Amino acid sequence: MKFKFLPLFLVILIGLSACDRVDPLEKVLEKGSLKVALRSSPAVFYEHREGHAGFEYELVRSFAEHLGVELKTVIVENQQEMESLLDSGQVDLVAGGLGRTQELQERYTLTKPLLDSALMVVYRRGTFRPRAWEDIAEDKDLAVLADSRQAEVLRNQQAKYPELGWKETEDLAVTDLLKLVQDGELDYALVSAQDFNLNRFFFPRVGVAFDAEATSSLVWMLPRKARGSQFNAIADGFVAYASRQGVIDEVRERYYRHEEYLEYVGAPLFLRHVRNRLPLYEDHFKAAAEDQGLDWLLLAAVGFQESHWRRNAVSPTGVRGLMMLTQRTAGELGVNRLDPYESIEGGARYLRHLYNRLPDQIQGPDRTYMALAAYNVGYGHLEDARRITQGQGYDPNSWDDVAEHLPLLTQRRWYSRTRFGYARGNEPVVYVKNIRRYLEILEWHERTQENFLEKLEERAAKVRFETAFRKVPPMI
Structure with missing residues (x-):
């Protein structure tokens, strides 16, 4: 995430040359690095298998990129450690979930609020x-x-x-x-x-x-001597720009967007089963997803939507097992749908088959959502809805547009014109929405809280x- 302030940067460099006192910014530029103390916490900085992450870490990294310098981090456990490092000049900046207080304002230089x-x-x-x-x-x-x-x-x-x-x-x-x-x-x-x-x-x-x-x-914290400095000005400028341009909101959305999904009525049940049931099948979801080139979290979300991860689930229409395969589909795949591991394998293969079967012009997330809808309502009904969508002047390759028209398959004047006839077209719309909710929470859990x-x-x-x-x- 790069930010370009070249005109401002030139002004600052010119200003630095005219100053008798060495500005903290000049020191940062001379050594070519920004050294930051970060508190180890889910909201600030943590490590996982894909590397370093965290809401404040990402913003600090962007600030270093803006300055054109390398980011160096010192990871600490509490505020007192951060203050000690800043007081002794061992770091240039502190970011650690710090709330602005009167005492901190008197002792240090604080940036404009991030949020x-x-x-x-x-x-x-x-x-x-x-x-x-x-x-x-x-x-x-x-x-x-x-x-x-x-x-x-x-x-x-x-x-x-x-x-x-x-x-x-x-x-x-x-x-x-x-x-x-x-x-x-x-x-x-x-x-x-x-x-x-x-x-x-x-x-x-x-x-x-x-x-x-x-x-x-x-806020972020700079040394007290940085008050009124160019370093103070450019840090405030970065925060103001990142706020104005929606960058802070974008990063926050990535780390906190699970909040809205935790509010819906099914969230408590889902969270309970993530803790209690998912561990029983996690390795099998991962193995089946890897074999089919799928995201294992997506496959797990489908499994929850289908059966709440219950191996013996049965629907009124006769679909059974953890991935709720029909007898015909299970037979074509050569799996025992009552065996949870074979059911997961069969569900992964079937989802991949549907994904590959979709027209090439459907790309990105739309392709995934269409494949999920087909898993629920059937490929033929999905194609009927796509034809209706196109006939009404909308994009048949857009999930949002197709989702608007799928419910028409419940109305005789529409389904009577289609090849595959009546379908409960509202169900795949809700189905995809639910899976997206479950996936979002699982991704957040995997990303931020390993x-x-x-x-x-x-x-x-x-x-x-x-x-x-x-x-x-x-x-x-």
């Missing part, structure tokens, strides 16, 4: 749910990260509610707080909506108690929670 996120108090579902600050009893534990925007908000609230007390930690991360709430070891935590939405897949027993009616502005729970447990084993907090007592 704003609401703050919320979370609790463990099934326990008492406070709906306002005054509902938090003195004997309940409320926790936040130390030196955070959340800690600042609590101090402001304490002026209104003197009986409010809480605990702060320098050793733990937001995900640790969510785990403690889920495990019943912590009553409440104040977190950002961004952190909650990114991680709630893994903490299904954690819910929102109430909106804190405050926001946190995500071994997440295992890593969380490893960190928990190294930290003594009972000594990880310092208490901020009530004022009365």
Whole structure:
């Protein structure tokens, strides 16, 4: 993701030559690298099999590309480590899920906000749910990260509610707080909506108690001496441009778009089965998909839509098995549809067959969605819908256009003109929509959270929670 500010860049270089004091930007350009401290967290930076990733990491990488320098990263666990590296001059910039606070503004140079996120108090579902600050009893534990925007908000609230007390930690991360709430070891935590939405897949027993009616502005941190410098100006300029051009929204969409899918009515069931059933068949989905040149996550999403990953599923129309093959299709493929592994293999081969059978002019995602629709309603009915779509002046190679016309196959005046007749044309539209939802969540899970729970447990084993907090007592 490259950004071109050549005129601005020339102005800056001219300005640097006229300055007596060496600008931090000049140092970055001279050494040819931007060294950034990043917090290891799902929202900032993590590693997976395809390399480095993370919402803030991608934006920092783009900033380095904009400067025309190499990005060098130092991965740390908490804010205190990041501040130490910045204070000692070992890094040029810090990006770590930092919310703007008055204290940080006084001690460092902060960029323009990348985005704003609401703050919320979370609790463990099934326990008492406070709906306002005054509902938090003195004997309940409320926790936040130390030196955070959340800690600042609590101090402001304490002026209104003197009986409010809480605990702060320098050793733990937001995900640790969510785990403690889920495990019943912590009553409440104040977190950002961004952190909650990114991680709630893994903490299904954690819910929102109430909106804190405050926001946190995500910022990057530069040394205090960079205030008013060209480095400060170009960092702010980059953030402003990336915001104005929709670049930040684009990256955020890639990492957080699963949020909307977690809201629909089938999400809780799906998430439960991802944890409990999918591991039983994951290796077989991967092997079958590799044999057929398919995305295994797509194949798994089809399997869930068909049977909720149940090996003995049966429909009223007689299709059976995990991939819900008809007896005729299973016979043609030479598989036992009641054997879950053969069913997965047969389903993969059948989906590939349908994909290959489609006309060459159908390309990209449209081809995938058409193949899925054919898996559901039959290839002949799909072709009938494509002919109707074309006859109405729309694009028969566009899934969106075909999806608009598939329901017409339920109406006599339309299906009577087709080769294959009546079909429940609404079903493939919903079918494809559901699979896209499931696939989106699976892709997010695979991309951003590999071994997440295992890593969380490893960190928990190294930290003594009972000594990880310092208490901020009530004022009365």
